[in-house]
Amino acid sequence: MRLVLLGPPGSGKGTQGARISARHGIPAISTGQLFDRQIAAGTDLGRRAERYVRAGELVPDEIVLDMVAERLDGSVDCAVGFLLDGFPRTYPQAEALDRMLAASCGPLDAVIDLDVDIDEVLDRIRRRAHTEDRVDDGDDTARRRLKVFAEETAPLRRYYRRSGLLRTVDGAGTPDEVAARIERVLADTAHPELHLPG
Template sequence: MRLVLLGPPGAGKGTQAVRISARHGIPAISTGQLFDRQISAGTPLGRRAERYVRAGELVPDEIVLDMVAERLAESADCGAGFLLDGFPRTLAQAEALDRMLTVSCGPLDAVLDLEVGESEVLERISRRALSEGRLDDGAETARRRLKVFAAETAPLRSHYAGQGLLRTVDGSGPPDGVWARVEEVLAAVPRPQVRASRP
């Protein structure tokens, strides 16, 4: 199963991604974790991404695409399935991902959109900042990230709805309740045929 998980910062994508990965046996690929790994390692991609992450801004498409392509290439057969958490974030990224998957893993099977109200999102981000000390979770930074999401990421809904892939999930409330709704949606997604490995 090849999936994308959408939703604003603080929507609980990371929590649900871990559960989806474990339940369905597919790797969860988080752009946030990719950024952290590349930044901590001091790679050229990491150095380019760091200033955007610290400012709470979207990392430019070319940097994100390079990181995702590199990560997908690590899988022996990405056609068997994966979950992209936090990518794509712009329409240009989504279109580039479509092209990338057409020649590599095969098309997406579904895009899950976690919907959560702004007040609940800000409360979650505040708690996470206190417990984890994340660079990108200050109060003002969080508000900027939500504005960026509304302006640049929300159009993805139309893109994926037009492809018949969008599945909206109520992401409010405790994680267990959200998980039950995610599983209900995934149960209705047709299982893909695994692309045969090339000789």
Template structure:
């Protein structure tokens, strides 16, 4: 199982990634966590990324891809598959990932796109900001992040739709409800005859 999980900030990607990982025994790989691990370890990749992270800038694609490639190559658990949480973010990253996977473990199986409307996302971010003290999650910052996400992700969705990989998941409701929708999609992908048998 080789999956990508897309969705705007506040869509619940981290929650659902953890559930998929636990249920199917595949590692959930978040680029944010990779950055933290590499920087904390003082690795060459971490030192290259740290400047951009500390400055609040986007880490260049080359560094992000190197980190993902290293994680997939050295992580013994990735032999059973993986779930990329929030990566790729741009079309060039997606195209580079396609090339990397084709040359190594094989292409992606599915791309799950958590669909949550902006009003709901802003409400969730507001609640998270209050409960966790995340001062960066104010409404103005959130709207800006959503705008950037929409601009970056539109061509990404088209790219995966053309490959027949994109599955849109209604991300509203409780985490259990969203997880149930995801499981239905994964079951249909693993067993196409179930999907064909539905009325």
């Protein structure tokens, strides 16, 4: 199963990504983790990415795509599928990912979009900031991050909606409730013939 997981900061994406990974035996691949590993290992890709990360700038698509391609192509654990978390973030990245997958392991099966009300997201971020002492997660900062995320991903959602891959899942409720909704969507995706009329 080849999946992309979308969701704003505070949507529970990390929690649900870990659950999907464990339940389906596929690696959850985060671009943030890819950056950290490549930079720590001092690879050529890591050195190219590091200057942007250190400056607080977005890493260019070309470098991100090269990292994702290397992770997907060079790993035995990706042979049965994968879950991409945090990538793609933009329409051009999605197009480039589709081209890359078409030339290698095959197209995506679904894009899971966690839909959470902004007030619920802000409440979660407030609780996280309190429990984890995260100074970067104040209300103003969180609202800015959510605004940027919404602007960035609107074209991405349209792209995946047009391709028939987008599956919007209600992200409100307990982690167990959300996980159950995701599993129902994935079951429908894996066995659409079970839901055909007649």
